[in-house]
Amino acid sequence: MTEESSIHFHLSFIEPQAHYVNVKMTIKGFRNQEYIDVKMPVWTPGSYLVREYARHVEQFVAKSASDDQLDFQKINKNTWRINHSGEDLVVSYSIYGFETSVRTNHIDDSHAFLSPAATFLHVAGHIHQEATITIDLPKTWTKISTGLQKSESDLFTYYAANFDILYDAPFEIGNQDVWSFDAANVHHEFAMVGSGNYDKDRIAADVTKIVEEETRIWGSNPNDFYVFITHNYQIGSGGLEHLNSTVLGATRSGYNQDVFYKNYLSLVAHEYFHLWLVKRLRPKPLGPFNYDEENYTSLLWIIEGFTAYYDNLITRRCGFRDEKDYLQMLALEFNTVYNRPGFEYQSVGLASFDTWIKQYRPDENSANTSISYYNKGAMLAVALDTKIIRETNGVYRLDDVLKAAYTHFYLIEGRGFEEKEFQLLAEEVTGVSLSEIFGAVYTLEELDYNNYFNPMGYELVDLNEHNQSLSLGIKTANNDTRILIKGVDRDSGAWHAGLNVNDEIIGVNGYRLDPNGRELEHIIHDSHAGDVIDVLVARDGLLKTIPVTIGYSDKKAYIIQPLENRSEEQLRLGSIWLSL
Template sequence: MLAHTSSEAPIRFEVSFKEPQAHYVEVKMDIVGVKGDYMDVKMPVWAPGSYLIREFSKNVEGFVASDAEEKPLNSKKVSKNTWRVFAKGAKNVQIRYRVYAFEVSVRTSFVDAAHAFLSPTGIFMFVDGQLNRSAQVTIHPYQGWNKVSTGLELAADKAFTYVAPDFDVLFDSPIEVGNQDIFTFTAVGVLHEVAMVGGGNYDKEKLSRDMATIVEQATAIYGENPNKRYVFIVHNYQSGGGGLEHLNSTVLGASRFAYGTASGYRSFLSLVAHEYFHLWNIKRLRPEALGPFDYDQENYTTDLWIGEGFTAYYDNLLVKRAGLNSEEGYLQDLASDIAAVENRPGNHVQSLSESSFDAWIKYYRPDENSMNSMVSYYNKGALMALLIDLKIRHASKGTKSLDEVMREAYRIFYKEKKEGYSDQAFKELAEKVSGVVLDDIYAWVNTANSPDYETYLNKVGLTLTNLNEGYVIPDIGIKTTTGEGKLLIQQVVRGSGAWNGGINVKDELIAINGYRIETSGKELDRILQSSEIGDKLNVLVARDGVLKELTIEVGANNNGKYVIEPLSNATKEQQAWKENWLAAK
C-alpha cells in the first residue's frame, strides 16, 4: 500500500555544506506522520520559467532512508527521478542525500568555497502526491558565511530557518548563502532586497534609485503590487547575463564591470524590468498549462509569445518610461528586435505559436541550424505586443492601450477566475477591453511570415527604414570561426549559395578560385567584395580529412539594417499618441 502523510505536518529540510570546495550540498529531509507500506520521493525534472527537461536527479548521490531512531529503511530507485522508501510501519522517515552543484546559470545550483546558490527544483525532493504540503528549510551556512537571501518567509523562532506554505512556493524561492553585498530600497510600499554576489563596479545608491523607478512604472500598469517584500539575487561574473523569474524574487546574471558603461547599465536595467514584470505576467497572469505545475514532465503551451514576448516588449519600454533611456535609444532597441527577427531565415519557417510549444525541444537546445529553422518567442513576441499596443492606441484615439489589456487580464484570470488563460480566451479579452479586432496580428502569430511593421508604426507617427535597401552586397551565406589554426564553417544560411552548393558546417575553408584563404578571413572578404551577383566560385574545403571542390554561386546578402524615426509629416494626434505611449505613468 502506498504511504501517505498527515497534511498538517510540514516536511522539514536541513541544508549544510561539508565540502563546498567540491561543490556539494548535504540535504536532510524529515517526513512525519507516514502511513502505509511505502512512499515515493521525487526530484523535479525542470525549473519553472526555463522550459527544458534538465534531469536534476542526475546530480543526486548517496540517497539513504531511516526511521526516527535512524534505523535503516530499504529504498530503491524506481524511475529516473523517483526513489521508493519502504516505511515498514515507521511513522517518521528521515532521508539524506547529496547534490552536486556546479553549473553556472540562473536556473541551476552552484556551490563553491565562496558561496552557495540553491535553485530549489534541483535541491529539494517532494513526496509524490504531497505538493500541497508545507515545508520548512533550515540552512547551516558553511564556516565564514553569514548571510542568506531568499524570498521565503523567515520562521519566527529559528535562525536561518524558512517556511513555505506548499512545495510550489518552495520550488519558486531560490536561496543565496554566503557573504553577498546586500542593500535595500522601498518602492510602492514594498521592501526590495538586492543581494550582489561576485563584486562589480555598481553604484548602490544609483541602482536603488533607478530600480525603484522601474518598480513604480511596472506597478502602475497593473494598479497594485502583489508583494510585501521582493528579493533580487544578482550574480556578477566576468561576462554574464540572463534572468529567471520567481513569485517574489528573481535571479539575475550580470557582467561585474558593465555597470560603468551606458549600454551595459541600460542592459542591466532592462533585465531588471523584464524579470520584475514577470511578477504579474507569467507568475500570476499565466497560460493555463503553466500551473499547477507538473514537475515530472513538460508543460506545453502555445502562449510563451505572450508570457515571455509581452514581457520582452515591456522591459525596454519600462526603462524608457522610467526616464532611463532616450526616445531615440528606445526606438533603436525596437529596430534591433526587428533586425533580430527579419534577419533570421527561421522567421519564415516556424510560427510564434509553434516556437512557444516547441520551446521544450528547440529553444534551449540551439544548434548550427537554429537560425534557419527557429524564431524567438522573445523577440517576435515583443514585436507582436508592439503592434497590438500601437493598433489599440490608434483605434481608441489614445484612450486605451495594451496596458489596459494587461491590467484587466490580470484582474479577470488571476484575481477573479483564479485560472490560466487559453490562447483564444486571451485574444477575446484583449479585443473586448480594447474594442479592436486582432485577427490580422494573430495571423502573424500563427503563420511563419513577416509582419507589416510600417503600417502600425505609422499610427503613432513613426517610420521604419532599412538602410541596406538598394545596396547589393555580394555574399555566399556563411559564418566562419577559427579553431586549431583553421578557418571553419560555423553556420550556413538557408537559401544561400553555400546552402545550395553543399558547404557544410564544420568544413574547413581552404581556398577559393585557387587562392589560399587565411584564418583571418581577409582574403574571403576581398573575393566577395570583388564578385558580382551570379558569379561562380570554386571553393576548396576539407571535410573529415577529405578534400572537396564545390561550385558556389554568389548571391546577395539580404540582411537589413533598420532604424525607426519620426515621420516628417506626423500629425499632432500621432505625436500625442506616441508621447503618451512612451511617457511615465
Template sequence: MKKIRTNLFLLMTTAVTSTAASQPRIHFEVSFKEPQAHYVEIKMEIENLQRDFIDVKMPVWTPGSYLVREYAKNVESLEAFDGKDTPLATEKINKNTWRIASKKNRTLTVQYRVYGFEVSVRTNFIDDSHAFLSPAGTFLFVDGFLELPAEVTILPHASWSKISTGLEPVAGKPGTYQAADFDILFDSPIEVGNQDVFTFEAAGVLHEIAMVGGGNYDKERLTKDCIAIVEEATAIFGVNPNKRYVFIVHNYQSGGGGLEHLNSTVLGASRNGYQNERSYVGFLGLVAHEYFHLWHVKRLRPLELGPFDYDAENYTTALWIMEGFTAYFDNLLLRRCGFLTETSYLQALSSDINTIENRPGNQVQSAASASFDAWIKYYRPDENSANTSISYYNKGALLAMMLDLKLLAGTNGEKRLDDVLKAAYETFYVQKKRGFEELELQTLIEQVTGISVADIFDAAHTTGSLDYNRYLNAVGYEVIDYNDGRELPDLGISTSVSDGRVLVTGVGRGTAAWDSGINVRDEIIAINGERLDAHGKELNRVLQTAAIGDVLHVLIARDGKIQQLRVTLLKDTRGSFGIIPLADATVEQQRLGKIWLSQE
C-alpha cells in the same frame, strides 16, 4: 455553566492539538560539509505519512526555464531511516523517483547529497565562497503531496554569514524558512554566503538586493534606478502583490540572464560592467524584464503554466505573450524611466526587427510554435537553428508593439496594452484565480477596448514577416530598410577561426553556400586559388570585389578530405532595418506617437 464551557474548551483544544500533531509534516535541513567540492547535504524529515512505501521525486525542470534538465542526475548517496535511525530499503524506480519501504513508520528521514557546479540562474552552484540553490534541483518532494507545507533550515558553512531568499522566515528559528506548498518552495531560490545585502522600499514593498561576487556597482544609483523601475511597473497593474521582494545578483567576469520567481529573481551580470553606461542600462533592462514577470507569468499566466507537472514538459503556445510582451515592456519601462532616449528605444525595437526578419527560420516557425517547441528547440540550438526557428522573445515583443499601437490608434489614445494587461490580471488572477486560454485573453482585450485584435493573434500563429508599418504609421513612424535598392553579393556563411583555420559555423537557408553544398564544420582553405589567411581577411576581400553571379572555386577540407566546390554568388537578401518618424505625419499621428513614447 462556566465549568462546562471550560471543559468544552479543553476538549476542543485537545482535538485541535491532536489534529495538528497528526498532520503530515516535511522539514529539510541544508548543510555544507564540502562546499569546495561543490556539494550540499540535505536531510528530509517526513512525519505522519504512514504508508507501506512512499515515493520521493526530484523535479526534472524548473518553472520559467522550459527545458527538461534532469536534476536527479546530481543526486548522490540517498538513504532512508525510520524514527530509530534504522535503515529502510530504498529503490530507484525511474530516473527521478526513489521508492522507500517506509513500513507505516510515523517518522521517516531521507538523506542525500546534491552536486552543483553549473553557472546559470536555474542550476545549483556551490564552491568555497558561496552556494546558490535552485530549489527544483535541490529538494525532493513526496509523490502526490505537492500541496504539503515545507520548512527549510539552512546551516551555512562556518565561513558564511548570510542567507537571501524569498521564503518566509519562521519566527524564533534562526535560518529557518517556510513555504505553504512545494510550488512555492520550488519558486524560491536561496543564496548562502557573504553577499553584499542592501534594501530599499518602493511601491510599498520592501526590496532586498543581494550582490554576489563583488562588482563596481554604485549602490546609491542602483537603488534609485531600481526604485524607478519598480514604481513604473507597479503603476501598470495598480497593485504590487508582495510584501517583500529579493533580487539575487550573481556578478561574474562576464555574465547575464535572469529567471523570474514569485517574489524574487536571480540575475546574472558582469561585475565590472556597472560603470559602462551601455552595459549598465542593459542590466537595468534585465531588472525590468524579470520584475515585470512578477505579474505577467507568475500570476497572470496561461492555464498550462501552473499548477505544474514537475515530471515532464508543460506545453504552451502562449510564451509569445508571456515572454514576448515582457520583452516589449522591459525597454518600454526603461524609456518611461528616462534610461533610454527616444532614439535608443527605437533602435532597440529595430534590433528585434533585424533579428527576426534576417533569420530564415522566420519563414518556417511561428511565434506560437516556437513557444510550444521551446522544450526541444529554444534551449537546444544547433548549427541549423537559424534556418528552422525563431525566438518567441523577439517576435513576441514585436507583436506586443503592434498590439499596443493598434489599441492606441483605435481608441484615440485612450487605451493601450497597459490597460488590457491590468484588466487581465484582475480578471484571471484576482477574480477567477486561474490561468487563461489564448482565446479568452483575445476576447477580453476586445471587450476592454472595442478593437478587434484577431490580426495580431493570427500573426502569432503564422510564419513570415510582419506588417510593421500598418501599425507604426498610425502613430507617426515607419520601418525603412537601409539596404533597399542595394545589389550586393553574399556567400551565406558565418565562420570562426580555430588554430589558424577558417571554419564554417553556419550556412543560411537559400544562400549560395546552401545551394552549393558548403557544410558547417568545413574548413575553407582557398578561394579561386588564393589561400585564406589565418583571420579570413582574404574571404572578405573576395566578397567585396565580387559581383552577383560570379562563380567562386572554393577549396575546402571536410573530415580530412580535400574537395573543391563551385559556388555561384547570389544577392544578399538581408535587410538593415530602422524605425524613423514619418516625414509627413499628421498632427493626430504625432499626438499618438507622443503618447506611445511618453515618459509620463
C-alpha cells in the same frame, strides 16, 4: 497522511569546494502506507526545458526515525520508492552543483546558489504539503538571501506553505553584498554576488522607478518583500523570474558603462514584470505545474514576448533611454527575427509550443528553422499597443488590457487563461478588433508593421533594401588562425553548394586564406552575383574543393525612425506611445 504530517530539510556544506550540498529530509506523519515515493522535478518553472535535475543526486539513503536503514528502489529517473516502516522517515542525499546559470546549482568554496527544483525532493501526491528548511552555514559564510519566509525563532530556518512556493524560491548563501530599499510599499533586498563596480544608491534609485512604474501599470503589487539576486561575472547576462525574487546575471565591470547598465536595468524590468505576467497571470497549462514532464503551451509569445516588449519600454518611460535609443532596441527585435531564415518556416505559436525541444537546444541549423517567441512576441505586442492607441484615440493601450486580464483571471477568478478568452477580453476592454494580430500567431504571413507604426508618426525602414552586397551565406569564426564555418544560411550559395558547418576553409580560387580570412572577403568584394568560386575546405581531415555561387546578401538592417512632416495627430499619438 495525518494532521501532524510535516517535512523538514536540513542543508549543510561538508565539501563546498568540491561543489556539494548535503540534504537531510525528515518526513513525519505519512503513516499507514506500504511505501512512500519521493520525487525531484525534471524542470524549473520559467525555463522550459527538461533538465533532469535528478542526475546530480548522490548517496541516497533512507532510514526510519529509530535509525534503521530502509530498503528503497529507484522506479524511474526522478522517483525513489521507500519501503515504509510505519515510523517517520529520514532521507539523506548529496547534490552536486557546478553549473553557472540562473536555473542550476552552483556551489564552490565562496558561495552556494541553490535552485530549489534542483535541490529538494517532495512526497509524491503531496505538492501542497508545507515544508521548513534549516541551513548550516560554513564558518566563513555569513548570509542567506531568499524570498522564503524566515522563522521567528531561528535566523537560518525558513518556511514554505507548499512545494510550489519552495520550488520558486532560490537561495544565495555566502558573503554576498546585501542592502535594501522600499518601493511601491514593498521592501526590496539586493544581494550582489561577486565583485563589481556597481553603485548601490544609483541602483536603488533606478530600480525604485522601475518598480513603481510597473506597479502603476498593473494596479497593485502582490508582494510585501522581494529579493534581487545578481551574479557578477566577467561577461554575464540572463535572468529567471520567481514568485517574489529573481536571479540575474551581469557583467561585473559594466555598471559604469552606459550600454551595459541600461541593459541591466532592462533585465531588471523584464524579470520584475514577470511578477504579474507569468507568475500570476499565465496560461492554463502553466499552473498548477506538472514537475514530471513538459507543460505545453502555445502562449509563450504573450507571457515572454509581451514582457520582452515592455522591458525596454519601461526603461524608456523611466527616462533611462531617450527616444532614439529605445527605437534602436525595438528595431533589434525585428532584425533578430528577419535575419533568421527560420521566420519563414516556424510561426510564433509553434515556437512557443516547441520551446521544450528547440529554444534551449539550439544547433547549427536553428537559425534556418526557428524563431524566438521573445522577439516575435515583442513585435506582435507593439502592433497591439499601437493599434489600440490609434483605434481608441489614445484612451486605451496594451497596459489597460494587461491590468484587466490580471484583475479578471488572477485576482477575481484565480485561474489561468486561454488564448481566445484573452483576445476577447482585450477586445471587450478596448472596443478594438484585434483578430488580424492574433491571427498572425499561427501563420507564416507577416504583418505590415508600418500599418501600426505610421499612425504613431514612425516608420520601419530596411537600410539594406537597395543594398546589393555579395555573400556566400556563411558565418565564420577564427579558431587559432583556422577559419571555420559556423553557420550556413538556408537557400544561400553555400547552402546549395553543400558547404557544411565545421568545414575549415583552407583556400579560395587557388589562394591560401590568410589567418584572419580577409582573402575571402576581398575575393567576394571583387566578384559579381552569379560568379562561381572554388572553396577548398578540410572536412574531417579530408581536403575537398567545392564550387560555390556568389549571391546577394538578404540580411536586413531595420531602423524605426520618425516620419517626415508628421501631422499633429501623429505627434499626439506618438507621444502617448513613447511617453515618459
